[in-house]
């Protein structure tokens with residue numbers, strides 16, 4: 121089903137603000153969003169040039185992947201990610217997307233297939249979450265170590281045991297040290313836009329790292345939102361294999377990195393203690409380069425399509441006169457923005473981390489500069505330490521901070537929860553709280 | 556920050572561990588505990604050549620007949636050739 125919404129003439133009254141709204145005018149589509157109880161109005165609206173579809177977060181990712189023209193998609197289903205790859209399978213079967221669709225026997229194989237395919241010089245995609253990502257673990261490090269610009273969708277889900285299929289960040293947070301860039305999205309539109317940017321970031325010649333585009337399982341993957349789906353794009357160009365300096369029998373020489381029996385190369389070679397560390401150092405440098413690339417590519421996208429998300433690394437909201445800040449990631453930011461907007465809160469602002477790897481150290485420090493205290497809300501716990509995101513943020517600032525762990529295994533984060541967190545931040549609390 | 560005195564000694568690397576050098580020096584034949592042997596049944600169809608992960612099987616003329624010939628310097632004994640051969644022409648022996 122396809123529904124077209126107009127891009128002008130919102131019939132929303134001032135009070136009817138959705139959870140994801142009022143993003144200081146930065147996200148164009150939000151301003152134009154139509155909120156109405158009369159759904160028949162949706163169908164009768166005139167079609168404007170700016171097409172929106174009401175689609176799930178999963179399908180927003182699939183649509184953006186289609187536009188990015190991958191040649192190989194290897195995937196194994198797992199809730200709540202499955203809709204992404206199902207939609208892509210449909211697109212391939214229907215001839216909308218010219219790609220090889222590999223139904224592999226596991227996530228371990230899905231990543232192995234993407235690694236092999238990407239090494240032959242084509243663009244690839246896969247998606248996973250939870251236990252699937254855990255099973256993919258070994259290969260995540262291989263993809264990053266071989267510097268293959270694979271893009272993967274992640275519909276964040278809790279890990280067993282006890283068995284739980286709902287949202288938290290335990291899966292991708294565990295992979296934070298795997299060498300993958302990690303971008304966390306707040307809305308389905310952002311997921312769409314981030315996939316397009318992710319291919320550009322991954323393939324940037326100063327980066328060459330794989331990228332995970334993370335959306336909250338169910339909260340985003342299964343929720344229908346209006347998404348401006350581009351009919352076509354020239355933001356992501358057809359894939360060009362990277363050209364890099366490699367060691368050869370004639371010394372270092374620049375070659376195109378494509379596996380080809382006619383010109384044999386080895387990838388992810390054996391590295392002895394004398395060499396291994398240099399490869400990790402090179403990954404760290406690439407991650408730092410990625411910070412610049414993420415910002416540049418985000419700005420280029422914003423100029424071209426009129427939608428932006430902070431500076432691509434972090435997004436600040438209501439921070440101009442705020443004395444306190446709440447730091448978090450993902451879809452819960454919608455609830456927080458809703459509360460701030462509805463209750464006209466002036467003293468607390470929101471800092472949303474979009475890029476968790478590379479970690480936006482200097483950007484966070486700048487955003488926290490003028491505030492008195494902060495709190496970090498996160499849907500992950502590292503037993504024995506506490507909040508993962510909290511500890512990373514706290515390591516970069518000496519401001520008093522509270523750690524909030526909640527929303528685990530899909531638990532709802534209510535407006536009351538957010539109010540309580542704001543109150544604790546205001547009294548400069550520095551404890552761990554279970555929300 | 557402590558000074559990194561090793562800086563000058565840092566080895567140059569190609570990112571991703573990618574090299575255009577030959578790996579023929581890595582003689583994987585020493586890993587083998589099982590030994591595949593191509594019997595006279597072999598029809599020289601070449602299926603095993605495609606599947607061998609070491610790329611160490613070649614179809615050659617043996618006594619005027621096309622036959623798979625294994626290079627044991629590199630054959631690591633994975634036995635994939637035996638499992639993919641459509642006519643079970645490869646048998647498994649224990650490496651001594």
Ligand code: SF4
Nearest residue numbers: 607630631633634636
């Ligand atoms: S045992 Fe494995 S390595 Fe040896 S020839 Fe057969 S397929 Fe190749």
Ligand code: SF4
Nearest residue numbers: 597598600601603640
């Ligand atoms: S697959 Fe079997 S029959 Fe075909 S070449 Fe190999 S050993 Fe011979």
